[in-house]
Amino acid sequence: MKKYLIQFKPFLNFVGTFFLVYIVLTILYKFYLNNYGINDLDGITTFAGHNVGQLLSLLNYEITIQKSISEPWLEVIFKGKYIVRIIEGCNAVSVIVLFVSFIAAFSGKLKTTLLFILFGILSIHVLNVIRIALLTVLIYYYPQHSHFLHGVVFPLIIYGFVFVLWLIWINKFSKYAAKNQTK
Template identity: 65%
Template sequence: MKKYLIQFKPFLIFIGTFFLAYILLTLIYKFYLNSYAANDVDGITAIVGRNVEQVMQMFSCDIKIQKSIFYPNLEVWYNKKFTIRIVEGCNAISVIILFISFVIAFSGKFKSTLLFILAGTIFIYILNVFRIAILTVLLYRFPEKEHILHGVLFPLIIYGLVFILWIIWVNKFSKYAK
């Protein structure tokens, strides 16, 4: 048994570090969410909504994003038509937590790890804002394609780009880089 522990030590350290970081960050996020009333939109989701509105206004879109009176979400009105809802799960924090946990598990030098986490988090956040803006326009034009756009294409894009960031991290900056 000791032989296997020694043989798989790097893998076990990676798995342990990843899950520890993931659980810790998720708990912190859950405590943050619990600080809001059950029928209230959390602050991060509200900021994402404002940023989506700002991006779409830069492109002269007729956009209005407002808090729902009945549910803890934001209603997106595009060309005066209700198009989508922005809920807590749309703010990309769960994707960012996954990204950070992986980078920490494959950490490199402290400074490069911290800078990559910061840059990657900003990239994912901005990508997510544009994802919601583009999704709004596409679902306005093609509401019948909601499953393929929201359920397949856009998750594939965001998780695919996070995967590419991980590959860049492991190959260029982590302690396992050449």
């Protein structure tokens, strides 16, 4: 048994670190969400919605993003028509938690790891804002494809982007990359 523990130590360290960071960040996020009432919308989702409004306004679209009176979401009114809602799950925090957990589990030098995590969080947020804005425009023009766009295309884009970030991290910055570059 000891032989297998030694043999699989890198894998076990990765899995252990990944799940530890994932669980800790998820619990912290749940504590954060518990600060808001049942019909209140958290600040991160509000910030993402505000950024979507800024982007669409910058592109000269008629856009209004407002807090629902009775529900915990933002209503996106595009060209005078209610198109989509932005809920807590749309803020990409779950994707960011997954990203950070993986990078922490495959860490490299502390400064590089922290900078890459910061870069990843910011780029995931920006991509998510673009995703919501584009989804709003596409659902306005192609409402019959809303399920496919929301459920297939856009998750592929954001998770695909995170996967590419992971590949870059593993091959360029992680301890694994450093070991393979010295050979």
